[in-house]
Amino acid sequence: MENNTKTTAIVAKGLLQSKELYRHVLETSVYPREPEPLKELRDVTAGHPMSVMGTAPYAGQLMTMLLKLVDAKKTIEVGVFTGYSLLLTALTIPEDGKKENEGSFDYAFVDADKVNCWNYHERLMKLLKVGGVVVYEIVGTVVMPEEQTPEIFKSIRQATLEFNKLLVGDPRVQLSHVSSGDGVTICRRIY
Ligand SMILES: C[S@@+](CC[C@H](N)C(=O)[O-])C[C@H]1O[C@@H](n2cnc3c(N)ncnc32)[C@H](O)[C@@H]1O
Structure with a gap:
């Protein structure tokens, strides 16, 4: 979860303009059910200079x-x-x-x-x-x-x-x- 929080803090991605709501949706609904290979790929992508291109x-x-x-x-x-x-x-x-x-x-x-x-x-x-x-x-x-x-x-x-x-x-x-x-x-x- 630490990594996830770090990624979220850097980029509140997309049209959802409330950072708090974005974090809430990610932490309570999306991340807990995200398959492990996707989590790993997301973490690796977070270090890419164009990481903002990845699908939210x-x-x-x-x-x-x-x-x-x-x-x-x-x-x-x-x-x-x-x-x-x-x-x-x-x-x-x-x-x-x-x-x-x-x-x-x-x-x-x-x-x-x-x-x-x-x-x-x-x-x-x-x-x-x-x-x-x-x-x-x-x-x-x-x-x-x-x-x-x-x-x-x-x-x-x-x-x-x-x-x-x-x-x-x-x-x-x-x-x-x-x-x-x-x-x-x-x-x-x-x-
Ligand atoms: C926004 S990113 C896609 C992100 C991807 N959905 C993900 O979750 O990682 C857009 C990608 O489209 C590729 N692209 C741009 N023009 C293209 C084209 N004409 N044919 C195929 N891919 C193209 C870019 O190189 C880039 O990798």
């Missing part, structure tokens, strides 16, 4: 729930970094889970170059089966006025705004925006 453990808890809800066996992930979300997926799906075959994936997670989200979405609409779920990790900077957005995030902000517009108009998916981690958009393929 409380967003990971939501993903574990989604994987179970869709009974995911075939999954795909775009954007791996040190692999917290990928390891979480591998630990959650059954041992005969696979990564192949168009039209048959149960679950996808996209946390890569945000400017390509729509390209990934078009491909995933072919790869996912009807009823399958895709989770996009989206950066919260989208809500900042453009003039207050740091230069390096401007293209991401613009691409995310366009992506959100396209998603709303996409009849193939049911969608929900969740303020977990950096913010996630959950899409369920409905046809």
Whole structure:
């Protein structure tokens, strides 16, 4: 727990702006149930200069729930970094889970170059089966006025705004925006 507390104190990650609530959720709900290999990976990642890129453990808890809800066996992930979300997926799906075959994936997670989200979405609409779920990790900077957005995030902000517009108009998916981690958009393929 000492290590966990240390990590939390350094980075109150994501959209949840109350540090106290963030710590409370982590210490009372997320960490006690986090599998040991994920804990170890998180501790190692905490020393990485870009550790902020790793999926937040409380967003990971939501993903574990989604994987179970869709009974995911075939999954795909775009954007791996040190692999917290990928390891979480591998630990959650059954041992005969696979990564192949168009039209048959149960679950996808996209946390890569945000400017390509729509390209990934078009491909995933072919790869996912009807009823399958895709989770996009989206950066919260989208809500900042453009003039207050740091230069390096401007293209991401613009691409995310366009992506959100396209998603709303996409009849193939049911969608929900969740303020977990950096913010996630959950899409369920409905046809
Ligand atoms: C935010 S991190 C992913 C964090 C990961 N979910 C985790 O829990 O560790 C984004 C990753 O996407 C990778 N990436 C960026 N553009 C990509 C692309 N076009 N194709 C594949 N990966 C890409 C980056 O190198 C980085 O490792």
